[in-house]
Amino acid sequence: MLSIQFIREHADVVRQALAARRTEAPLDEVLRLDSERRRLLQEVESLRAEQNAAGKRIGAAKDSDERKRMIAALKDVSARIDDLEPALKDIDDQLQARLMEIPNLPDPATPEGADETGNAIVRQSGEPGALDFPAKPHWELGEALGIIDFERGARLAGSRFYVLRGAGARLERALITMMLDLHTARHGYTELYLPAVVKEECMWASGQLPKFADNLYHDVEDDFWLVPTAEVPLTNIHRDEILEGVALPLSYVAYTPCFRREKMSAGRDVRGIKRGHQFDKVELYKFTRPEESEEALQQMVGHAEAVVRELGLTHRVVQICTGDLGFNAAKTYDLEVWSPATGEWYEVSSVSNCTDFQARRANVRFRRETGARPEFVHTLNGSGTALPRVVAALLENYQRPDGSVELPPALIPYMGGLALIEPDV
RNA sequence: GGAGGGAUCGCAUAGUGGUCUAGUGCGGCCGCCUGCUAAGCGGUUACCUCGGGAAACCGGGGUCAUGGGUUCGAAUCCCAUUCCCUCCGCCA
Numbered sequence: 001m002l003s004i005q006f007i008r009e010h011a012d013v014v015r016q017a018l019a020a021r022r023t024e025a026p027l028d029e030v031l032r033l034d035s036e037r038r039r040l041l042q043e044v045e046s047l048r049a050e051q052n053a054a055g056k057r058i059g060a061a062k063d064s065d066e067r068k069r070m071i072a073a074l075k076d077v078s079a080r081i082d083d084l085e086p087a088l089k090d091i092d093d094q095l096q097a098r099l100m101e102i103p104n105l106p107d108p109a110t111p112e113g114a115d116e117t118g119n120a121i122v123r124q125s126g127e128p129g130a131l132d133f134p135a136k137p138h139w140e141l142g143e144a145l146g147i148i149d150f151e152r153g154a155r156l157a158g159s160r161f162y163v164l165r166g167a168g169a170r171l172e173r174a175l176i177t178m179m180l181d182l183h184t185a186r187h188g189y190t191e192l193y194l195p196a197v198v199k200e201e202c203m204w205a206s207g208q209l210p211k212f213a214d215n216l217y218h219d220v221e222d223d224f225w226l227v228p229t230a231e232v233p234l235t236n237i238h239r240d241e242i243l244e245g246v247a248l249p250l251s252y253v254a255y256t257p258c259f260r261r262e263k264m265s266a267g268r269d270v271r272g273i274k275r276g277h278q279f280d281k282v283e284l285y286k287f288t289r290p291e292e293s294e295e296a297l298q299q300m301v302g303h304a305e306a307v308v309r310e311l312g313l314t315h316r317v318v319q320i321c322t323g324d325l326g327f328n329a330a331k332t333y334d335l336e337v338w339s340p341a342t343g344e345w346y347e348v349s350s351v352s353n354c355t356d357f358q359a360r361r362a363n364v365r366f367r368r369e370t371g372a373r374p375e376f377v378h379t380l381n382g383s384g385t386a387l388p389r390v391v392a393a394l395l396e397n398y399q400r401p402d403g404s405v406e407l408p409p410a411l412i413p414y415m416g417g418l419a420l421i422e423p424d425v
Numbered sequence: 426g427g428a429g430g431g432a433u434c435g436c437a438u439a440g441u442g443g444u445c446u447a448g449u450g451c452g453g454c455c456g457c458c459u460g461c462u463a464a465g466c467g468g469u470u471a472c473c474u475c476g477g478g479a480a481a482c483c484g485g486g487g488u489c490a491u492g493g494g495u496u497c498g499a500a501u502c503c504c505a506u507u508c509c510c511u512c513c514g515c516c517a
Contacts, residue, residue: 038476041474041486042475042485042486044486045474045475045485045486045487048487051498054497054498055443056443056498058497058498059444060443072497074497077497078497370453371454371470
């Protein structure tokens with residue numbers, strides 16, 4: 001969420017930034033509610049000051065007649081407070097609700113654009129090309145090899161679910177372990193094991209609610225919300241804390257399953273494992289000082305790239321434009337890998353600097369030094385990486401004419417020495 | 426699932442309706458003293474918000490897990506919720 005003080009003092013800047021996002025935000029209503037709130041607040045607070053001062057005199061008074069007279073006189077003040085308070089609370093609730101609907105402001109370096117066609121290719125490694133023979137898509141390869149079973153996935157949980165079997169299941173596990181090892185050993189992240197369900201307030205703090213309620217699975221009975229990404233629990237892990245400046249930056253990596261209803265994407269990417277209701281992801285997350293977040297963002301993109309480089313996949317980094325930016329982000333880079341079978345770039349990671357937007361919602365602050373005023377940290381998140389599209393890209397890029405699939409050297413130790421996936425007879 | 430106990434200023438505790446502007450100890454910070462120590466002495470010690478001010482700061486309001494209620498007035502009384510602990514039951 002944005003600071004109300006900032007909106008109040010820089011309404012034009014905010015208006016312009018939100019226009020760049022192609023977002024309708026209730027800015028005028030926020031400004032109106034804010035001034036109304038402050039007017040009411042001052043009235044209520046001066047009444048309370050009166051009440052407090054008189055209450056103190058009553059406490060000190062001994063004579064009971066005098067006392068009774070003072071109490072009677074104060075009832076009028078109390079009544080007026082009782083009258084105004086509900087109105088103040090109502091205005092305040094409305095203001096908070098509107099503020100929670102306003103997205104983050106784009107970083108000035110974010111390119112201007114209306115939609116994904118405005119995104120900018122930052123760099124590319126390898127050339128997107130075809131194989132020497134007709135390439136099969138991963139869903140055909142996976143089924144033929146007996147490592148991806150869509151039919152039984154649907155039997156268990158419906159469409160957009162699948163079962164991994166044998167080397168396929170092992171590949172999933174190998175990738176998770178390889179990524180966690182890479183980020184902990186080489187990039188300095190601390191590994192966390194997290195709950196895959198969270199309370200509603202976590203969804204608000206990380207910016208999933210109220211905008212993306214449609215995309216979330218929610219258990220009504222216990223009010224559990226299934227995480228659509230580990231970003232949610234990670235954002236909340238230091239909620240309401242004041243961190244020590246010397247402890248920053250904090251770098252976390254966590255593997256979790258992710259659950260998404262994909263209501264908005266009905267009919268899109270229905271074949272294969274590109275878009276499922278449940279998928280695995282290794283998530284990178286940082287809490288930094290404000291002045292360090294840009295550098296951290298660049299590093300994190302590099303950390304995600306290291307994964308696909310290890311796997312030998314042709315990839316590119318794309319900077320997201322203002323119109324395509326996510327709700328929480330000020331600046332985002334996507335990492336995409338090439339699929340020779342479908343002629344598409346698969347998005348396997350999205351790395352964002354959320355500046356103080358989530359920190360304000362989750363109330364995560366830090367002190368530069370003892371005695372200093374707390375300031376909001378900056379938060380950054382990035383996939384490092386999402387699994388299914390990496391699996392798809394591996395199968396499609398390393399397939400051989402006979403339908404078997406080679407494994408890149410970096411994965412072989414994690415596959416128990418297996419270097420080639422062949423049909424399981 | 427059942428029974429009970431608890432949540433107070435970094436930590437530990439005191440506080441059962443008005444002098445609580447929440448006390449004390451420890452820790453932290455600042456200073457002083459001492460040519461002996463992890464010694465002694467004094468001071469200080471949170472956060473949010475509104476208003477004023479260029480600022481240092483000043484004034485108001487709020488926060489004793491959270492949200493309601495009773496009352497002129499709530500850390501204190503009542504209700505609900507959350508979390509923690511103990512015991513019983515069940516169980517990977």
